[in-house]
Amino acid sequence: MLRVGPALLALTTLAALTGCAAATPATASGITKQATVDVYAAASLTDVFTQLGTEFEAGHPGVKVTLTFAGSSELAAQINELAPADVFASANEAQMEVAREHILGGPQVFTQNALAIAIANGNPLGIRSLADLARKDVVTVLCAEQVPCGSAAAALFAAARVRVSPASEEANVTDVLGKVASGEADAGLVYVTDLARAHGVEGIAIPNTEAAANRYPIAVMDTGDAPDAAASFVAFVESAQGQAVLTAAGFQGAS
């Protein structure tokens, strides 16, 4: 004789569980309970997005934010390999273009990052402006022109009508900062946000640097599994609260 009872119990439990997963009710704010937003963000956004993530989680109980930081080109490449990103925040529009096939919502420019001069603590060489970087006794390093911080630097030098011969053209801004911090180079052009968190260097502002700032776009990607939560996160970043965090770190406004 068939043991119907236990079988029936098993079946109904199974149905209930799958039913739960499939028919999770949406709440009023549009996000599901217990969702995880996987954010892929450019390395220069490490500190700010960590803070934004914490604040977002505080305001949206049950939602978790995981953060992956790397160079924008690497992130774009990974997304194209279907890495499970819900949100992509790139340091320049070119890399967002690289991942355009997977954009679900956006992109929107949410902030900008401008360059400043990084010099050794105490400014022993008395550097005051971009023109000083062309001096023979100053060893300057820059980003290579083909990367975003390099093209921004080139634009600034052109606007100031200064011709500089860098000793090295690095592939990313971290390497530039590193060489100034170690004393191998006397000066370099890095992001304002890098100066805020760097040790061993001082910064000198560049007049009208916002004109050559890099525009940072953000978008919801189809490679993730929580698009609603993702959209909510993007909205948070663009909100007044989110923008305040960005500005405090040295980023320029989104316009």
Next chain:
Amino acid sequence: MSEAFSFTVTAPSRGVGATLSLTRGSVLALLGPNGSGKSTVLEAIAGILPEAAVTPAPPPRVALVTQRGELFPTMSVLANVAFAPRARGVKRAEAHEMALAWLGRVDAADLAHRRPTELSGGQARRVALARALASEPQIVLLDEPFAGLDLESATAIRALLARALKGVTAIIATHTTLDAHALSSHIAVLERGHVAESGPVTRVLTKPRTAFAARMAGRVLLTGVPQREGILLTTGELVRCETEAVAQGAMAALAVQPRDIRIEPTGLADVVTALEPHGDLVRVHGERLAADVDPLAVPLPQPGEAVHFEVTATHAAYSV
């Protein structure tokens, strides 16, 4: 270099402490069994053994010919032989001429353009000898020049050495007495790193003063107090021999070859230790003596059996 000189070789790590005496222009044979330190002594005098000390310091130009020849493998035979002259500054063409001449003297001129790896053992040794002689050394050292050669090659090299070493100061290390007899005027017998006995070749090999030297010479040594009829051994036995040649107050010794000893019940008491084939005879070794016996004529005693040896013929004892 003076007429006569001696070296003391010390190599404590190899248990060697030996003093050798050389006469300029003559050959010294260094006789000893394998492992007695002959190679160590030669290498020390050649200056290629860092852990050995030689006092007084040997003359600067010394050439060693080892058992394996040890030619430079990346050079031709001709370049090997020309090495020493060129190292001294002789021009290439001239050095090659000299080398060719030396190769001719060792009957190896046809090997001039071969590589050392293409040579047989005997050929390599001849070339090594040419290389040594081409360096015009003050002393030539030869380590077992006949080891590992077939009879024909050995005979050829012996004749070659007899020619080449005329008037040359040399030391030949060997473990066979034939080589010592044939080529050298003096001999030093090496036992476990130390010189047991040394002197003119014939004297040491026919009238040895130590049991070890006698053994190397293939003889049996009997020593004792000289009497009118013979030698009185410590055991109280008398060995009949002539004792006129023994000096007043000296001990007397007799070195007898085993072929002059017979197994006779009236002889000296002994115990058989080993039997050794010796041509078509068998050498019966005892603890004190040995005899060459025809196995077909006489029943062979076995190791461990008591035996009596008698010295036949009349020998002349000598002083020790």
Next chain:
Amino acid sequence: MTSHLPRWMAALAVAGATLVLLPIAGVLTRVDWSDFGAQVTSPQALTALGLSLRTALVATVACLVIGVPLGYVLAVMRSRWKAVLRALVLAPLVLPPVVGGLALLYAFGRRGLLGGTFEALGISIAFSTAAVVMAQTFVALPFMVLTTESAIAARGTRQESIARMYGASRTRTFAWVTLPALLPALAAGTVLAFARAIGEFGATLTFAGSLEGVTRTAPLEIYLQREIDPGAAVALSLVLLIVAVAVVAVAYRPLTRKSAT
């Protein structure tokens, strides 16, 4: 030579080969062949490749000049410090290259041990092609030292003793007796050193910087292209791969028993 290799070891060998060959095959599948020609012959790429070849050649010669004597000394020295010295000399083998670059900075950089001396003499090492050669030499030297030391230790110095006995000076002995016998080992060391030098990245980046034509070698060019045009990076990677494989395939002969004597 018959193979008595246990069958399970053969399986492991296949696994090992796969581990190395699959990624190489992976690179091949990513190359956009239609763009390949243009990407590897662009002026930037050619400059970088040319610089890589030139600096690697100079570095290899430097490795010969200082590595062979160092290997010889290690092989013949008798001292309780021998093991320590050898470990230190071989350190670049296990150091992450970036750490190697930092170490070079601390020694020869502007703020390094010799930095002040160099500046006083008017010499500036960092950001120069010389710095690239130094970085490459630093990482490739252990290969030369290792092969030389092994070859000399295996062979012993008996031949040299005999040469000296025949009156040859130390230099003559080295030139006529030691060097010809060392040739197989030197060839192996040279090939390995060259391959390592041409592939050097981390130390170069940290110590020498990256400037087209001066210090931006092929690996650094690839690193830059990753940020701009990943396709070009892959293409250039393939070229380096081919160069490395070709050099080793043509020139490397494993030391046989015969060649080690």
